[in-house]
Amino acid sequence: MQLTSTFKLVFLKQMLLGVQLSAASSNSMSFHERKNAIKLSADAAIAFARGRTRWSQGLITNLSKNEKNKDILKSLLGRKYDNLRKPYCKSLKIPRSKKILRRCLRMCSRRKKAGRAQHDVCKSVLAKALAKKRIQVLKKLVPGGESMDGFSLLDETLDYAMSLKAQVDVMRRLLKTSKALNIKQMKAWGQGGLDFTAGGHL
Amino acid sequence: MQPSSKEMQGVATSLGGMVPSGLAAHIGPHELQNGGGSDEFFDQMVSGFGATWSQGLGRSLDRAVRPPEEQAAYEGIRYAPPYDESSSLLASRIRQQQASDSEDSSPMGKSMLQRMLFQSLGRMPEAGGDTGLFVPLPLSLGNGGAGDSSLVDRSPEVDARFKTPNPLDAEVLYNGSFLGSFQRPAQTPNQHHHFQHHSAQSYGGLSSAATTTGAGQPSAATAPVSSAHTGGGSQAPPRPRVRARRGQATDPHSIAERLRRERIAERMKALQELLPSANKTDKASMLDEIIDYVKFLQLQVKILSMSRLGGATSVAPLVGDASPERGAERPGSVDAAAAVGNDGLTAAERQVAKLMGEDMGSAMQYLQGKGLCLMPISLASVLSCHPSSAAAQLNRRPPLPLPPPQPHVIDAPSSPSMSALTVQSTTATGADTSRQ
Numbered sequence: 001m002q003l004t005s006t007f008k009l010v011f012l013k014q015m016l017l018g019v020q021l022s023a024a025s026s027n028s029m030s031f032h033e034r035k036n037a038i039k040l041s042a043d044a045a046i047a048f049a050r051g052r053t054r055w056s057q058g059l060i061t062n063l064s065k066n067e068k069n070k071d072i073l074k075s076l077l078g079r080k081y082d083n084l085r086k087p088y089c090k091s092l093k094i095p096r097s098k099k100i101l102r103r104c105l106r107m108c109s110r111r112k113k114a115g116r117a118q119h120d121v122c123k124s125v126l127a128k129a130l131a132k133k134r135i136q137v138l139k140k141l142v143p144g145g146e147s148m149d150g151f152s153l154l155d156e157t158l159d160y161a162m163s164l165k166a167q168v169d170v171m172r173r174l175l176k177t178s179k180a181l182n183i184k185q186m187k188a189w190g191q192g193g194l195d196f197t198a199g200g201h202l
Numbered sequence: 203m204q205p206s207s208k209e210m211q212g213v214a215t216s217l218g219g220m221v222p223s224g225l226a227a228h229i230g231p232h233e234l235q236n237g238g239g240s241d242e243f244f245d246q247m248v249s250g251f252g253a254t255w256s257q258g259l260g261r262s263l264d265r266a267v268r269p270p271e272e273q274a275a276y277e278g279i280r281y282a283p284p285y286d287e288s289s290s291l292l293a294s295r296i297r298q299q300q301a302s303d304s305e306d307s308s309p310m311g312k313s314m315l316q317r318m319l320f321q322s323l324g325r326m327p328e329a330g331g332d333t334g335l336f337v338p339l340p341l342s343l344g345n346g347g348a349g350d351s352s353l354v355d356r357s358p359e360v361d362a363r364f365k366t367p368n369p370l371d372a373e374v375l376y377n378g379s380f381l382g383s384f385q386r387p388a389q390t391p392n393q394h395h396h397f398q399h400h401s402a403q404s405y406g407g408l409s410s411a412a413t414t415t416g417a418g419q420p421s422a423a424t425a426p427v428s429s430a431h432t433g434g435g436s437q438a439p440p441r442p443r444v445r446a447r448r449g450q451a452t453d454p455h456s457i458a459e460r461l462r463r464e465r466i467a468e469r470m471k472a473l474q475e476l477l478p479s480a481n482k483t484d485k486a487s488m489l490d491e492i493i494d495y496v497k498f499l500q501l502q503v504k505i506l507s508m509s510r511l512g513g514a515t516s517v518a519p520l521v522g523d524a525s526p527e528r529g530a531e532r533p534g535s536v537d538a539a540a541a542v543g544n545d546g547l548t549a550a551e552r553q554v555a556k557l558m559g560e561d562m563g564s565a566m567q568y569l570q571g572k573g574l575c576l577m578p579i580s581l582a583s584v585l586s587c588h589p590s591s592a593a594a595q596l597n598r599r600p601p602l603p604l605p606p607p608q609p610h611v612i613d614a615p616s617s618p619s620m621s622a623l624t625v626q627s628t629t630a631t632g633a634d635t636s637r638q
Contacts, residue, residue: 009580012581016581031508035504035507035508038507038508039503039504039507042503042507043503100455100458127486130486131485131486131489134486134489134490134493135489137493138489138492138493138496141493141496141497141500142496150462150466151462151465151466151469154466154469154470154473155469157473157492157496158469158472158473158476160496161473161476161492161495161496161499162476164496164499164500164503165476165499167499167503168499168502168503168506171503171506171507172506175506175509
């Protein structure tokens with residue numbers, strides 16, 4: 001089960017390390033930069049914690065497209081970075097299914113010459129078109145989804161959705177924690193002797 | 203089915219071979235596109251026999267012979283008794299057609315169906331040629347358009363005449379023909395395939411046209427035919443089940459289609475469990491919900507990363523000092539976990555605990571003076587590389603609890619779990635300092 005505490009712990013650790021890295025690299029960050037840094041480390045962390053899946057590889061690839069992020073990613077992920085970058089087994093499923101699809105389409109196009117009076121057929125054709133459209137949208141959502149066929153796309157979607165859920169969960173808790181922390185600290189150190197929450201504007 | 207009726211009329215007048223193929227054409231691609239298509243395909247096939255083939259008969263001879271033959275095969279099963287002279291004619295024609303055809307891959311069910319039809323067709327002449335359906339054939343073949351109307355007129359009476367014995371005959375015939383004529387498919391599997399491939403088109407067109415015309419008749423025809431189908435071939439019309447039929451190699455397309463659908467179904471089920479919604483209707487809505495859910499989660503991550511900007515600066519120093527390998531030291535915050543490793547801190551811990559009992563501020567100051575800071579136990583455990591204990595503890599808890607060290611917990615919302623965790627963690631690790 002993916003939503004284990006281990007996964008979440010690993011994710012948390014990686015994310016915090018990533019944030020620290022980003023913070024160390026640039027002393028003062030703007031709002032936008034900070035948001036990007038956190039998001040980057042969060043995404044890299046889930047990809048790291050999940051191990052080698054297609055979406056994690058796609059995610060790392062997408063993140064690495066930005067040159068600035070590459071260094072951070074490299075140092076954050078360490079040796080796993082190369083593992084995740086290199087795409088594993090461009091599956092043979094794709095060519096075969098494409099072959100079948102092409103054959104079907106060829107035969108279909110042969111017959112599609114005449115009109116379509118059959119509205120039953122139209123209904124199913126319409127349903128297929130709808131499903132296809134949705135699948136395309138899904139491909140755009142899931143990182144690295146364009147190169148997957150139907151089945152693996154659904155698998156990866158499931159995986160990715162679970163990881164996202166865990167990510168949201170951990171981040172939310174972390175947010176709550178640090179919020180509570182800051183409030184307490186601000187209460188405790190009202191005199192302002194300690195600048196612990198200097199940047200905090202929770 | 204208005205379009206099909208119009209088409210039928212158009213066909214009747216024009217006698218062109220194109221329209222039936224057009225009618226049928228949309229069945230073909232649809233059917234080929236997915237295995238589910240064959241469901242509708244069969245429904246159509248089953249539903250629309252009565253008048254369609256009469257129209258189809260009006261077509262060009264060579265083209266028309268096939269579909270009407272198939273239709274006739276269907277009908278003939280029902281209209282068995284009186285017409286026998288044309289049955290042999292039709293059967294021979296069919297065999298000629300089949301012989302000339304080459305192999306094609308059509309869905310299993312369709313091929314099975316058609317094979318059964320041909321078998322029954324073939325058997326009918328053998329059995330004495332009591333195939334009623336063939337009688338209309340010569341009429342339409344001869345007269346074209348005129349034949350259509352005559353056929354349409356005749357078919358109801360034919361149907362009425364043979365309705366009662368038909369179902370039984372149909373089933374019997376189907377069963378008999380199917381079981382008894384295995385040599386037929388064995389002889390001409392390729393022809394069957396190809397023929398079925400072509401006839402699929404014509405079937406589709408015929409059935410579609412048939413549904414509109416011959417109102418009562420198609421329905422009457424449909425019922426016994428479908429029952430015959432299900433009874434005779436042990437083949438459910440809605441779905442081409444892949445069974446090991448002797449002499450019929452299981453169609454790779456239909457197998458692939460079935461496998462594909464099953465895989466998709468199980469994955470959709472898994473996704474359904476993940477999603478909070480319980481909508482089980484169909485693929486499209488499930489896909490919609492999945493898409494929405496993924497979008498929602500991504501948006502949440504984005505928002506959370508924005509809102510934690512304040513936390514970034516406070517968290518970063520925490521982490522930076524927490525991780526042993528990182529050397530970044532912010533003033534005043536040193537990893538308590540690192541310090542925790544040392545046994546000499548127990549006294550400091552007690553001191554901190556005592557201070558915390560009195561006043562948080564002083565406790566904090568004490569720690570700061572020592573160069574320590576407080577952090578959640580979970581975080582400390584992770585960062586000090588005690589994954590097993592941390593995970594073991596945390597498995598009983600939500601992943602990031604904030605353990606209060608003392609009874610007078612300030613962090614209200616998570617306090618119950620926290621206190622328990624604190625106890626556990628302190629007993630287990632023994633040295634963690636928890637931040638309040």
